[in-house]
Amino acid sequence: MESPRIGLLYLAPYLIGLLVFTAIPFVGSLYLSFTDYNLIQSPSWSGLDNFRELLNDRTFMRSLRVTLLYVFITVPLKLAFALFIAVILNYRLRAIGFFRTAYYVPSILGGSVAIAVLWRYIFADAGLVNMVLSGIGLEPLNWFGDPVNALFTISLLRTWQFGSAMVIFLAALQAVDKSLYEAAAIDGANKWHSFVHITLPLITPVIFFNLIMQMVQAFQEFNGPYIITGGGPLKSTYLLPLYIYDEAFKNFNMGYASAMAWALFVIIMALTVIAFWSSRKWVYYAGDKRS
Amino acid sequence: MKLLTTTILATGLLAGAVQAEDLRMSWWGGDARHAQTQEALAVCGEKHGHAVAAEFTGWAGHQERITTQIAGRTEADIMQINWPWLPLFSPDGTGFADLRDHADTIDLSQWTDEQLAGGEMNGVLNGLPVAETGPVYFFNKTVFDAANLPLPSTWDEVRAAAGKLGDGVMPFEAQGLNAIFLVSTTVTQMTGKDLIDPETTTVAWTPEELAAGIRFYLSLVEDGTIRSWQQVASEGNIELFEMRPWAEGRIAGTYEWDSAYAKYADPLGDQELVPVPMLQVEGAVNDGTYRKPSMLFAISARSQHPKAAAQIIDCLLNDPDAIDILSDSRGIPASRTAAERLTAEGLIDANVVAAHDLVQQGQGPVPSPLSEHPKVRGIFGDYLEAVAYDQIGPDDAAAEMIDEIDRALRSFR
Numbered sequence: 001m002e003s004p005r006i007g008l009l010y011l012a013p014y015l016i017g018l019l020v021f022t023a024i025p026f027v028g029s030l031y032l033s034f035t036d037y038n039l040i041q042s043p044s045w046s047g048l049d050n051f052r053e054l055l056n057d058r059t060f061m062r063s064l065r066v067t068l069l070y071v072f073i074t075v076p077l078k079l080a081f082a083l084f085i086a087v088i089l090n091y092r093l094r095a096i097g098f099f100r101t102a103y104y105v106p107s108i109l110g111g112s113v114a115i116a117v118l119w120r121y122i123f124a125d126a127g128l129v130n131m132v133l134s135g136i137g138l139e140p141l142n143w144f145g146d147p148v149n150a151l152f153t154i155s156l157l158r159t160w161q162f163g164s165a166m167v168i169f170l171a172a173l174q175a176v177d178k179s180l181y182e183a184a185a186i187d188g189a190n191k192w193h194s195f196v197h198i199t200l201p202l203i204t205p206v207i208f209f210n211l212i213m214q215m216v217q218a219f220q221e222f223n224g225p226y227i228i229t230g231g232g233p234l235k236s237t238y239l240l241p242l243y244i245y246d247e248a249f250k251n252f253n254m255g256y257a258s259a260m261a262w263a264l265f266v267i268i269m270a271l272t273v274i275a276f277w278s279s280r281k282w283v284y285y286a287g288d289k290r291s
Numbered sequence: 292m293k294l295l296t297t298t299i300l301a302t303g304l305l306a307g308a309v310q311a312e313d314l315r316m317s318w319w320g321g322d323a324r325h326a327q328t329q330e331a332l333a334v335c336g337e338k339h340g341h342a343v344a345a346e347f348t349g350w351a352g353h354q355e356r357i358t359t360q361i362a363g364r365t366e367a368d369i370m371q372i373n374w375p376w377l378p379l380f381s382p383d384g385t386g387f388a389d390l391r392d393h394a395d396t397i398d399l400s401q402w403t404d405e406q407l408a409g410g411e412m413n414g415v416l417n418g419l420p421v422a423e424t425g426p427v428y429f430f431n432k433t434v435f436d437a438a439n440l441p442l443p444s445t446w447d448e449v450r451a452a453a454g455k456l457g458d459g460v461m462p463f464e465a466q467g468l469n470a471i472f473l474v475s476t477t478v479t480q481m482t483g484k485d486l487i488d489p490e491t492t493t494v495a496w497t498p499e500e501l502a503a504g505i506r507f508y509l510s511l512v513e514d515g516t517i518r519s520w521q522q523v524a525s526e527g528n529i530e531l532f533e534m535r536p537w538a539e540g541r542i543a544g545t546y547e548w549d550s551a552y553a554k555y556a557d558p559l560g561d562q563e564l565v566p567v568p569m570l571q572v573e574g575a576v577n578d579g580t581y582r583k584p585s586m587l588f589a590i591s592a593r594s595q596h597p598k599a600a601a602q603i604i605d606c607l608l609n610d611p612d613a614i615d616i617l618s619d620s621r622g623i624p625a626s627r628t629a630a631e632r633l634t635a636e637g638l639i640d641a642n643v644v645a646a647h648d649l650v651q652q653g654q655g656p657v658p659s660p661l662s663e664h665p666k667v668r669g670i671f672g673d674y675l676e677a678v679a680y681d682q683i684g685p686d687d688a689a690a691e692m693i694d695e696i697d698r699a700l701r702s703f704r
Contacts (some may be wrong), residue, residue, distance in 0.1 A: 016665055031584070039358060039361070039362040040362075040379075040380060040386060067441070120527035120528065120529065121527075124525065124527055125522070127524055138613070141523075142521060142525045143525065144525050145506075145520075145521040145524035226528075229527060229528050230528035232528070232676065232678060233524045246665075246669075248360060249354075250355060251357035251665055252358065252379060253667075282670065
């Protein structure tokens, strides 16, 4: 067999998966967003009606606001925390392999249903967190019944899944040339100065990569709020993916749900474009004349 | 050769000319229902020579699961369907198989014409009513006995129990869906009307009537009879029967479907959960009973083995062995033979019988399946929550709620 054919053969499973599970549904949802489709009967063309309705839909606007808030809370928190832990794990400590694995585990488990259920028990009225608060003499908090606390609680679950970002940061930290630190130390720089003026600029491409990935993932969060709070109270954790799901599968509005999904896609694209545009001012690549 | 041919023919005749098939059946429920249904399916499958794969979940998310399966044409051959879903999945009666096509397999004479009408869409028998159901007030008798209090028969007695049942013990609970039930029943008792007028497919209640129902709910929170919405929400997105305060007897009552008795009684262990006659508000014109066919058994319109599926349905609902196994796991069966057998053998929990009798004897308007439409329920729940969180007053909430529900109902007129 000729080598290009072997290459295609190896690629086939991925390409078929991409086509069947991503490309076709992607194009299909674009078509459905211009239709009135109740899942039972055939879709009927409705033009831009679904998109016009979005502009007057109070639930959509509220859900979008909550989603943006969630993204702007969780992404910086998660990146900062992942970088902080990566810096610690970059030191040559005893049993460092164990700690690196242990800190990575939540990112594997974190998005699962089981962990969401566990989170619900931990932050419940009589849960572990309130028991600890009571134990140290503080008033227990209503984590799920208070709209502000509820959003914070599900944000914390996402922040806790910092492992994958941390591993990428760790790889970037280890790639920083040690001679730069030695030179800085000779010039009298302390650890903080070295971190701010050497480490951070040199890992900005990785910060940028993690920023984009985490932002896209945060916009798609579903499991946490669906299982832990059901989107409540007062829709304070009703992220857009939950609203899309409800419209599609509870209210039989697949056309409208598809329109919302495309609105979400456009928002993510816009923020990604802004991030790429801004990256020219703060991301430094090797060989870049600015650095 | 002759022997072989004879054997094949005899096997075919014995199996009712239906060959062994691989079937799937889906349902929702609690642990007891799951175990009993799987056991009954094994028995029925063996009797008819079919293998039936069980697909079961809790209530939450089941409708979405069925919706996805039907849209993707991957639904099970036999489905447990909620009555209000019929107009959603089968508006013209073609969404499910016509069970009258299998009248030679399913003994339909075990249901009254009225019961069968509850499973019809557009004159097509899409589902067989497994039971009739309605919400009933249940109280934890053990908790009331321990406090030397009689089981309440009026709202005043429920209110009076607050603070007398023990430290931190609440006499009742109503949040989310239960709060909707409570407010709906209250307004129905006050007005004699169901939420939706079947003639006009609009909300039958005036804003003043609905606001009075909401105020009644708020008064229960204010005097400590029920936990506030905020307090219940502090448990997270979880049902009452899964909550520790319920299992530990720190919540002593609820308003739930009679068919859900086992789901609420099982977590209580040795504590006894009993139904009480409908609690009524002052000036009630009826007791507000909301009686409807509960779940239905339906066959997928796309099933490759409808005959085999019909055999399994008939077995589950009419076969003595399956009746004994399933017992009251879905409430008192609607099938006459099943109800008579279980009653005669004393196989049904006395409390389930009592709850069922309360629903059957109760008086209330015939409800519209649209009362349980997800959109209607969503609007009702959202406004009640907003009132509970003091975001809006009862009068404004009632007026806006009625406006929004009427808008949502437009497409069904």
